[in-house]
Amino acid sequence: MIDFLYGIGFGLCFLVLVVLYRGIFGPGVYNRIAAVSAVGTKTLIILLIMGFIYNRVDMFIDISMVYALLNFVGTLAAAKYLEMEK
Amino acid sequence: MIHNSTDVIIKTVARIFIPFIQLYALYVIMHGHYSPGGGFQGGVILGASLILLLITHGERVAMQRISENWITILFSLGVLIYAGIGTLCLFFGGNFLDYGVLAPLLHVSPAAARSLGILGVEIGVGIAVMSVMVSIFYNIARSGPYRNKGTTARRES
Amino acid sequence: MEITLLVQATDECFSVIEKARRHAIDVLNTATLLTSETRSVEERKLQALLKGAVQARASSQQFLSTFLILMAFWCLLSGKFDIFHLSLGCICSLVIAYLSHDLLFANVRVGDARLIIQRFIAYMPWHLYQIAISNVHVAKLVLSPRMPIEPNVFRFKTKLESDMSWMALATSITLTPGTITIDIEDSGEFVVHALDKKLAADLNAGEMEDKIAHIFMESDHIYIQDALDMARVFGAMK
Amino acid sequence: MNFWHVLSILFLSGGLFFFATATLGLLRFPDFYTRLHATGKGDTLAVFLCLIGLAFYAGFSLSCLKIIFIAVFMFLAQPTATHAISRAAMKSGVTPWTKEDATK
Structure with a gap:
């Protein structure tokens, strides 16, 4: 079971790299924010999987909760900022 | 200037999440010695929840909820708690932050006094970090000098 | 004189x-x-x-x-x-x-908040099913070499009033197949971006809107759900 | 390899599959709004499935409840974030791609 989690973790890391392509070459600012938000959700799952692999579940769950909160606030702040920049 | 033009959905979702984020921040402050966290991280999350309120509901609502005066009072209060517990230990003969000496005051065992002392210091640090962060954000948001007193922030533009 | x-x-x-x-x-x-x-x-x-x-x-x-x-x-x-x-x-x-x-409860009376939550939980399976279909739809679109999409933006006026129900409707529109809520004017007009015309059409049927109105008890509109409840109640009373 | 582990393997692989389609959608779709369709929907369901899978793996305990709370949080936060970005894009004048642009 643990090596299955390793597999999922590496799969997600590969997906993060693929999303980074859109993040770097994204034509406009908005594609980049969408890419950053997508990377954010993937790293949330990677964090939790790391927590289960090193069986420090309680610590990593708190970290991933904070990560989800701040990812959400960050995306809202970026959207708010870009909305006014005519 | 952050005028509150965000529409209904973002406002309602922020309204639902803010109490939970604030309680989570206090949890992180209080549980410094068991799980990851402590004064600084909890204070940052508390500041983030107020900044979320400021972003989504505009600065007028945020100002009503936590006004500029309260922020100044809070961050001096935070530093007061932190330094106060430190000097309290001095009065009891220990050195600056040696909580063990506080045992007779709280009539608990030295170990428990030490954990209570750390908890007090973390609460002080949390409050200070939160209010400094929010005051920076208020200044940037209003792009106005600190001179405007109270909640009626004058609109320069 | x-x-x-x-x-x-x-x-x-x-x-x-x-x-x-x-x-x-x-x-x-x-x-x-x-x-x-x-x-x-x-x-x-x-x-x-x-x-x-x-x-x-x-x-x-x-x-x-x-x-x-x-x-x-x-x-x-x-x-x-x-x-x-x-x-x-x-x-x-x-x-x-x-x-x-x-x-948390800005304009929702606490008494009926419990009822809203119960009905929301009853709404949840249908919502999850909708999301599953939408993702399968997106997967089909993405995997097919020639992507048959012709996106368009359209507006529609909603019957709902309270902002909680607007939020629920906007979230479920975003999660149902082929549509994303872009904006809501204060007049209650939803601006929606849809992947193709067919999906946009069945959204206007307002079937989802009825369900959400039923959840948030804006019962001044007559809904199939309420009719079903009434039927069941009468059935039980007989 | 008890029953819960098999269930969590199922959910996690489902989540990974939907993550993959969302990422592919992000790359292949022609225009910003259509890409938001992929990430908005794909990521929401994928995160939900992965988190429920991990909750099964964690067995019934406090951390399982916390994971379910994160799942509910992301379930509501992700569409709102997508909505916020698309609203900002529309407000600052990003015109959605239409069929004619393809033939141009």
Whole structure:
């Protein structure tokens, strides 16, 4: 079971790299924010999987909760900022 | 200037999440010695929840909820708690932050006094970090000098 | 000669009586005005008192329920149930509940919040099913070499009122196949970006809107769901 | 390898599959709004499935409840974030791609 989690973790890391392509070459600012938000959700799952692999579940769950909160606030702040920049 | 033009959905979702984020921040402050966290991280999350309120509901609502005066009072209060517990230990003969000496005051065992002392210091640090962060954000948001007193922030533009 | 004097005297007393009558009528009017004003003032004061009482009760109910929810969330967060941490949790939830007691239930009475949550849980399976279809739809679109999409933006007016129901509708529109909510004007007009015409059409059928209106009890519109409930109730009574 | 582990393997692989389609959608779709369709929907369901899978793996305990709370949080936060970005894009004048642009 643990090596299955390793597999999922590496799969997600590969997906993060693929999303980074859109993040770097994204034509406009908005594609980049969408890419950053997508990377954010993937790293949330990677964090939790790391927590289960090193069986420090309680610590990593708190970290991933904070990560989800701040990812959400960050995306809202970026959207708010870009909305006014005519 | 952050005028509150965000529409209904973002406002309602922020309204639902803010109490939970604030309680989570206090949890992180209080549980410094068991799980990851402590004064600084909890204070940052508390500041983030107020900044979320400021972003989504505009600065007028945020100002009503936590006004500029309260922020100044809070961050001096935070530093007061932190330094106060430190000097309290001095009065009891220990050195600056040696909580063990506080045992007779709280009539608990030295170990428990030490954990209570750390908890007090973390609460002080949390409050200070939160209010400094929010005051920076208020200044940037209003792009106005600190001179405007109270909640009626004058609109320069 | 005396007659003319007599006539003048009677005229004068008539005019005096007339003046007195008009004066009396004015006094009467002001009196009624006063009484009605005081009554309306009293009424308003009573209503204000009543509303104040209702407001106080509602806000205290909100405060209590926010406090209970936050306390439950605290126990969920910290695994330690000894007295010290629980009291710590109580103090923290009291502070947060005081600080933001009107945030969670801004305009929803706490009494019917429970009912809304029950109906929301009943709505959840259908919602998850919708999301599953939408993702399969996106997967089909993405994996097919020639992507058959022709996106368009369209607007539609919603019947719902409370902002909670707007939020639920916008979220479920974003999660149903092929559509994303872009904006809501204050007049309740949703701007939606759809992947192709067919999906946009069946959204207008408003089938989802009825479900959400049923959840948030905006029952002034007659809905299939309510009809079903009534049928079941009558069936049971028979 | 008890029953819960098999269930969590199922959910996690489902989540990974939907993550993959969302990422592919992010790359292949021609225009910003259509890409938001992919990430908005794909990521929401994928995160939900992965988190429920991990909750099964964690077995019934406090951390399982916390994971379910994160799942509910992301379930509501992700569409709102997508909505916020698309609203900002529309407000600052990003015109959605239409069929004619393809033939141009």
